[in-house]
Amino acid sequence: VEYYLDRIESTSHLNAFLATYADEARSRAAKVDARLANGTAGRLAGMVIGIKDLLCYAGHGVHGGSKILEGFVSQFTATAIQRLIDEDAIIIGRQNCDEFGMGSSNENSAYGPTLNAADTTRVPGGSSGGSAVAVQADLCFASIGTDTGGSVRQPAAFCGVVGLKPSYSRVSRWGLLAYASSFDTIGPITRCVEDAALLLEIMAGGDEQDSTVSQWPVPSYSQYLSIDGSKKIGYFRESLDSEGVDESVKAVLRQSIERLRQEGHTVEPVEFPLAHYYLPTYYILTTAEVSSNLSRYDGVRYGYRSPKAHDLDSLYRLSRTEGLGAEARKRILLGTFVLSANYYDAYYTKAQRVRRLIKEEIERHFQEYDFLLYPTTPSVAFPLGEENSDPIKTFLADIFTVQANVTGVPAISLPLGTDEQGLPVGIQVLAGAFQEEKLLAFARYLE
Numbered sequence: 001v002e003y004y005l006d007r008i009e010s011t012s013h014l015n016a017f018l019a020t021y022a023d024e025a026r027s028r029a030a031k032v033d034a035r036l037a038n039g040t041a042g043r044l045a046g047m048v049i050g051i052k053d054l055l056c057y058a059g060h061g062v063h064g065g066s067k068i069l070e071g072f073v074s075q076f077t078a079t080a081i082q083r084l085i086d087e088d089a090i091i092i093g094r095q096n097c098d099e100f101g102m103g104s105s106n107e108n109s110a111y112g113p114t115l116n117a118a119d120t121t122r123v124p125g126g127s128s129g130g131s132a133v134a135v136q137a138d139l140c141f142a143s144i145g146t147d148t149g150g151s152v153r154q155p156a157a158f159c160g161v162v163g164l165k166p167s168y169s170r171v172s173r174w175g176l177l178a179y180a181s182s183f184d185t186i187g188p189i190t191r192c193v194e195d196a197a198l199l200l201e202i203m204a205g206g207d208e209q210d211s212t213v214s215q216w217p218v219p220s221y222s223q224y225l226s227i228d229g230s231k232k233i234g235y236f237r238e239s240l241d242s243e244g245v246d247e248s249v250k251a252v253l254r255q256s257i258e259r260l261r262q263e264g265h266t267v268e269p270v271e272f273p274l275a276h277y278y279l280p281t282y283y284i285l286t287t288a289e290v291s292s293n294l295s296r297y298d299g300v301r302y303g304y305r306s307p308k309a310h311d312l313d314s315l316y317r318l319s320r321t322e323g324l325g326a327e328a329r330k331r332i333l334l335g336t337f338v339l340s341a342n343y344y345d346a347y348y349t350k351a352q353r354v355r356r357l358i359k360e361e362i363e364r365h366f367q368e369y370d371f372l373l374y375p376t377t378p379s380v381a382f383p384l385g386e387e388n389s390d391p392i393k394t395f396l397a398d399i400f401t402v403q404a405n406v407t408g409v410p411a412i413s414l415p416l417g418t419d420e421q422g423l424p425v426g427i428q429v430l431a432g433a434f435q436e437e438k439l440l441a442f443a444r445y446l447e
């Protein structure tokens, strides 16, 4: 705990942590030490963990990277976090992120951007940017982030660490500040696959507080991390053909494919005829859900209330206008539009139907292939300031990550190489829904 507290302090320019819980972490560490001495310690004894500023931890602030929740204190602890604490993990603090998880560079945080420790002129990715940098720069042992469209995997790729997005509903969302409820997942960011497997195994499983969480039994992922026999793997043909993917990223993917072939696995290109619809579907449905989820931040019930308000209407309008950042306001407007009476069928209903087709498309591939392999992102970490200059390009950069959230399947990003400047490149592996056991074993083999 002391080691990490020192590290966090000496790297405060990275802006990875928004708050640390020093006294509490020290006193928990003393208790864990006592339990270790008498043989009653939990499976995560001594594991120092940081949590994204979207996860509730009772008695501590949770701001969702937003000014609108400034000063708000969690009333209860997220189920996923409670399960880690019950196994004697120590929560050291909360980590910077894009406002309510909306972004790919951490620049949409009301608390300033986090910097990439590999090159501080570059973004760490987002929205779980603080969580990825915390592991990259050794500010905690592991982080817990959230992934709605890539927010665990993309920053993990940009920072050279491991990021796991579980199947939708594998981990309870109770205590996670909602962005898009039918896409949101909670996942670990770690230095190796084995740690990710252990953290998932502890966080996952039924929870009476979340009616959507799966009741399926949770395998002991960390106990079964070896693969048997040769595998059949499909890679996204366009990720090697398209001009939109950087040469350095393609080179790392090619190396991984060659290695797998040399080791006796079958690797083939696969087609995704619906790929052009992934981003429109994702951004129509997530903006619809966010416009509904964020309506609770109205200046009445939580956090920020505009001092200029003079009646109910101006209370709502001014509190939301002043309290929410530009990206959040933009997405609320888009979502309200696609849900409005005249456009509901044309956009929202249609996107729901396309989501079903995209799900069927990936399920067909998993009948033939054990795993799918893509780059996590089309480029390495980009310079700060670039994202806001071209919002369409930013949305397009999510092309390889949103598919897993639209379809609900698990995916993991692994740091399998670097570009010529030494910046990390992440490669992503996907498996069928609820096949984390298989996915993690294969990821362990690849890493």
Ligand code: GLN
Pocket (backbone or CB within 6 Å): 100, 101, 102, 103, 104, 126, 127, 146, 147, 148, 149, 150, 151, 152, 179, 286, 398
């Ligand atoms: N970049 C994506 C978005 O802005 C991913 C967000 C996420 O996974 N929370 O929606």
